[in-house]
Amino acid sequence: MTTGAPTPTQPARPRRSRLRTFLPLGIAVWLVLEIWLLTVVAGEASGFMVLLLLVAGFVLGSVIVKRAGRRAFRNLSETLRQQQSGAAPTGGGGDGNGLMMLGGLLLMLPGLISDAVGLLLLIPPVQKALSRYAERAIERRIRAAVPGSVGDAFQQARMHRPDGKVVQGEVIRDDTPRGPGPASHPGPHPPLTG
Numbered sequence: 239m240t241t242g243a244p245t246p247t248q249p250a251r252p253r254r255s256r257l258r259t260f261l262p263l264g265i266a267v268w269l270v271l272e273i274w275l276l277t278v279v280a281g282e283a284s285g286f287m288v289l290l291l292l293v294a295g296f297v298l299g300s301v302i303v304k305r306a307g308r309r310a311f312r313n314l315s316e317t318l319r320q321q322q323s324g325a326a327p328t329g330g331g332g333d334g335n336g337l338m339m340l341g342g343l344l345l346m347l348p349g350l351i352s353d354a355v356g357l358l359l360l361i362p363p364v365q366k367a368l369s370r371y372a373e374r375a376i377e378r379r380i381r382a383a384v385p386g387s388v389g390d391a392f393q394q395a396r397m398h399r400p401d402g403k404v405v406q407g408e409v410i411r412d413d414t415p416r417g418p419g420p421a422s423h424p425g426p427h428p429p430l431t432g
Contacts, residue, residue: 271351272348272349272351272352275350275351276288279291291350292348292349295345295346295353295356296345296346298342298345299341299344299345300342300346302338302341302342303339305338306335306338306339307339309335309338310339313335337359337365337368337369338359338365340356340359341355341356341358341360342356344356344359345357
């Protein structure tokens with residue numbers, strides 16, 4: 239039975255997420271604001287002063303990224319050493335390394351707004367608040383994951399021990415039938431010698 243409505247030739251496109259819709263617009267607005275603020279500061283102070291600010295931000299950012307990278311490598315080495323010796327890893331040593339690196343990268347970008355945000359990310363209370371917020375948001379997304387998605391895979395791979403620790407794991411299921419007969423051995427049989 240036909241209704242007279244034409245059959246669509248292309249399937250309906252899935253709706254774009256808000257992030258994919260507004261991210262390009264947000265980046266464009268941020269770039270325009272950075273350029274506008276640099277020209278205002280250059281008009282009030284001087285172009286040389288703006289250049290000095292940008293170079294100082296780049297140097298400070300590279301020092302911070304290098305320091306955070308060294309700390310992260312040192313924490314990784316310490317954790318590996320503890321695991322090899324059989325001791326339980328103490329953990330908690332890498333708090334804020336990711337945010338510190340992000341702050342350093344923002345300082346390295348040319349612009350005064352990115353420098354201000356980068357300096358803000360270097361403050362320890364801000365780092366703790368942002369890391370707690372990110373952890374809660376990720377946990378919420380994993381719990382709300384639909385079956386078959388990446389978040390669902392992470393949720394299924396987590397197993398909790400009685401002491402509260404989380405153990406990563408993988409389940410391998412073998413659906414081949416067991417028992418006598420040719421179905422239990424899919425490959426060729428070795429010759430019998432007697």
